[in-house]
Amino acid sequence: xxxxxxxxxxxxxxxxxxxxxxxxxxxxxxxxxxxxxxxxxxxxxxxxxxxxxxxxxxxxxxxxxxxxxxxxxxxxxxxxxxxxxxxxxxxxxxxxxxxxxxxxxxxxxxxxxxxxxxxxxxxxxxxxxxxxxxxxxxxxxxxxxxxxxxxxxxxxxxxxxxxxxxxxxxxxxxxxxxxxxxxxxxxxxxxxxx
Numbered sequence: 001x002x003x004x005x006x007x008x009x010x011x012x013x014x015x016x017x018x019x020x021x022x023x024x025x026x027x028x029x030x031x032x033x034x035x036x037x038x039x040x041x042x043x044x045x046x047x048x049x050x051x052x053x054x055x056x057x058x059x060x061x062x063x064x065x066x067x068x069x070x071x072x073x074x075x076x077x078x079x080x081x082x083x084x085x086x087x088x089x090x091x092x093x094x095x096x097x098x099x100x101x102x103x104x105x106x107x108x109x110x111x112x113x114x115x116x117x118x119x120x121x122x123x124x125x126x127x128x129x130x131x132x133x134x135x136x137x138x139x140x141x142x143x144x145x146x147x148x149x150x151x152x153x154x155x156x157x158x159x160x161x162x163x164x165x166x167x168x169x170x171x172x173x174x175x176x177x178x179x180x181x182x183x184x185x186x187x188x189x190x191x192x193x194x
Contacts, residue, residue, distance in 0.1 A: 036063035061155050074158035075142075075165035080175045083141055083168060084185040094140045096132070098122045098153045103145065107192055111145055111172040115191045122149040129160055136162055143168040 035049045038056035054063055065071040078086070086093055095117035097104050103111070104119040113119075120128050122144070132140070140162060142150040147169050154167040168175075180186055 035066045037066060038063055059152070061152065069169070073155075074163070075154040075167055077169050078141070078166045079169050080178060080183050080186075083166075084183055084189075086139065086141070086166070087185055087189070090139065092138055094118065094135045094138050096120060096140050096142045096153070097144065098125065098142060098149045099144050111176060112190055112192050113172075114143070114175075114189050117143075122153055125153050125156055129157075132157070132162070137164070139164045139166060141166045141168055143171055145171045146173050147171040 033051045034053075035051060036053055037049055038059065038061065049066070050063065053065070055061060056063060062073060064073070064077075069077040095114050097113060097117045097119045098121060099119070100121050100123075101119060103109070104113055104117075104121075107113060120131065140157065142154045142157070142165060144150040144153075147167060148171075150167050150171060154165045157165050175183070175186070176190070178186065
């Protein structure tokens with residue numbers, strides 16, 4: 001009887017080791033949960049972390065994966081340094097500023113605006129989509145002051161068939177706060193009254 005029990009113990013140990021090896025090799029044992037938040041829609045869910053993809057319960061936009069901010073979205077989130085890189089490679093990028101007309105026209109403000117940008121306020125975007133049709137085959141970078149409105153417009157454009165949309169993360173606030181070493185195109189792109 002003792003030998004049978006010893007064989008059973010060895011069998012159980014080897015089975016346990018094989019199961020543990022399988023789980024580890026499949027990253028199932030210590031799998032890290034992915035974290036998601038609502039795009040900045042101005043609601044309490046902006047900072048509320050959930051552990052599954054889906055849509056915001058308030059605005060209905062797709063949640064953003066914090067590890068990979070562009071995963072599952074029909075547009076790409078980019079940082080200002082990435083915008084400088086894009087512009088150095090392609091001058092035919094459309095800069096779409098979705099702030100209000102008053103914000104956009106106030107070049108005396110700290111935020112100013114980016115040169116050669118087009119201004120269509122978020123409140124008018126649905127009514128003015130036809131103005132953007134001629135740019136459907138070009139990359140469009142959507143921006144605002146903190147990337148709350150630009151995220152919503154990026155989502156809107158992507159659902160209307162625009163497939164080369166880039167959302168500028170951090171918006172112009174982040175842009176003006178970055179040192180020149182970090183943003184090679186900062187001074188050449190920022191429009192200010194002299």
